[in-house]
Amino acid sequence: MSEDFQMAAIAATRAMRGVFPATPLLRNDHLSEKYEAEIYLKREDLSPVRSYKLRGAFNAMRKLIPDHDLFVCASAGNHAQGVAFMCSHFGVRGVIFMPVTTPQQKIDKTKTFGGTNIEVRLVGDYFDAALAAAQAFCTQEGAYFLSPFDDDNVIEGQASVAVEIEDQLGSIPDHIILPVGGGGLSAGTRGFFGDRCAYTYVEPVGAPSLAAALEAGAPVDVSPIDNFVDGAAVAKLGVRTFEKLRDARREDVILLSEDRICVTIVEMLNVEGIVLEPAGALSIEALAEVRDLIRGRTVVCVASGGNFDFERLPEVKERAQRYSGLIKYFILRLPQRPGALKDFLNMLGPHDNITRFEYMKKSARNFGSVLIGIETNAPENFAALFAAMDKAGLTYTDITNDETVAQFVI
Template sequence: MQDYLKRILTARVYDVAIETPLEAAPNLSARIGNTLLFKREDMQPVFSFKLRGAYNKMAQLTPAQLQRGVIAASAGNHAQGVALSAHRLGCKAVIVMPTTTPQVKIDAVRHFGQDAIEIVLFGDSYSDACTRAYALEKERQLTFVHPFDDPDVIAGQGTVGMEILRQHQAPIHAIFCAIGGGGLIAGVAAYVKQVRPDIKVIGVQTNDSDAMFQSMQAGQRVQLNDVGLFSDGTAVKLVGEETFRVCQHYVDEIVRVDTDAVCAAIKDVFQDTRSILEPAGALAVAGAKLYAKREKLTGKTLIPVACGANMNFDRLRFVAERAEIGEKREAILAVTIPETPGSFRQFCTLLGSRNITEFNYRFADPKAAQVFVGVQVKDPAETATLVATLQQNELRTLDLTDNEMAKLHLRHLVGGHSAGVSDEILFRFEFPERPGALMNFLNRMSHNWNISLFHYRNHGADYGRVLVGMQVPHHDKDALRAFLDGLGYPYWDESENPAYRLFLG
């Protein structure tokens, strides 16, 4: 273990890597009552810490090894580190990546040269890609640059810990590192625990990719059958032999977080830095928040390593959808209300001034209406209070906030054909995103008209897109026109829309 201190102090990383800042997070710090400092490894030239270990390993290869070339297996960030290092050192590199790797990472690797870099896509996870890389290593007589299970790679990553202690010499309660194979936390822990053993080093993993957690619990390496791919940068089925040995010796504990918590952490970092981390990059932040809450910490300094920002842009839709739930600031409810005029208005009145984030309803039964609604809340306690209030007013309510099927699928499927709806007219509106816009709509609408369909989802714009079906008798057409014109909201009649006829009419 003493050897790691020397290896880290003499690591060759700064030919290509930069010393990243330790940046304050004032908004998140104020919210959790502790000082959070982000170690901004997402600011590296390849937007990840992986460059450190890859270059440190390759810079120590012999000229003959460099001449033959190198090979690596990676979910993306290590691949970019190897590619940049190969470009700088003038050698060829073969990169084996899982087929699930985000396109942004594949394109980033290709950026370093089509002639020098060969990309091979194989398997669904890092472990699958690694198996293929080992076969190609022997077949082509290449030098394997492991993403984590190599002392030189671990030492390169350990320079992150060295920089943290140099940059912040005041007390630190804990440093948090995301764990995939364990290279980053092994390097950081090996340095920190030999220089400042009072500082806790805490690993963070997702619930569905927790190979290191299970291995530490079992006292031996445990191989997972499957891993979750949302945090693709940490989707490792089997941790390294050397990283496991170092973690057993130095790591204080490992906390696990779910997908919603990671999405919330991505949003937290954005609000403080205006930077967007990838899921693996935000893992440490999610872990620090969970740990601070669990331990009831106040006034402590916590340093999560923001280890990567190679985010697939398409994934942002999912992150934005789940961030509020991850912070327990959105409640998802299923509410049964009487299918009678005025009951919808009564229900909205009971919600009070709370911001409605989503509303899905389709007429299905002449006696009872099933409403799927999202409501912005301060915390889980407010959710419980709201549910109790609705129940007391004889509105049967089911809390779906932690129901994965409801969050992933049901919210997009509420609706369908309804044979019992007559005289239905469908309108698409743009509601102003301000309190009272919905109640203004309901109060102006004739009490003789029934709402048969309602769909709304807050998209963060200055107006809300709302789809409304109303049962309006033919003789009320003039009154309908007066209502629409007096409302003042932009609207479009979608009653003849073929999509409506096919799926909802």
């Protein structure tokens, strides 16, 4: 922990108050009761751009203007919106490179925040192509490339989250849980709090950039990554962020499956009415992993963002049910005789519901392969169903967790 860094973070936070208010720090009764602790949510999903990313963009721009009047970034989401918002605020030009495959909703929001001060350029199918184009443009035009995390001014700006937490809580929390992508938020928070609290860092299984860096002693590329948790799906931790995180303990880094994160998204929406993007749900889902460590303590979970496209909701619900064991898909070898389907239907319990039924193969004379999806209200119901199928001598293959098969037929 550096006193200079702390003072700079406090100064950045004060300067931000002229642009947007502090995001709320709210005690969550549901989570506090569930985990027998004082659980607070730092609601970065309630910032003007629904994520913490505008903090780093603000701090970098306020320090670099007037030496620079053209800012460039590559992003498919929150960083793009933060940069656009600040370009409009400061009245400077911005060029934002986004993959062609970026959802139109995110493109439109970025343009709305930036107005006439920004230009959005769609380049390539993947982020790497957009990044290469952005960096080439900076070299050609002499523009400033604003990294989403690997920039000292950005890290300092993200530390304002920690400054606000201490201010709002009136003390340092006993434990803070942070989502990790490129490491900007975690580096800023650790840089400000130092060793005054305990940490849990949370990453999606499909993009373990911090875990890999700590194991290797330096940032390493963990490609290919799973982009589902797009706000934290980063292939390589930043060099600058790693310098502030290199003393973190590997055992304090938790990896959560993408399907498991969906459980929290659905729970927070249904129970609390809070809309979180996958990265914003990471810290909350991690509570279950540290239950014994946090009991009776004051804990802050940083809900990093709420830019959730509701067109993804059916997929999120599906993945949550799969993880919770409430839905299964299997291929059944069904005899092609009168009454065979009725016999199978009679095996279903009172809470079992068919969500998918499709003949996959009709060429066999005596048997046909059927793709079946069953949804129920308790995982143990499947034990009774499979027992009945086994007793009847039916042949079936559970493909629920076979990703290779599932992506084609589910």
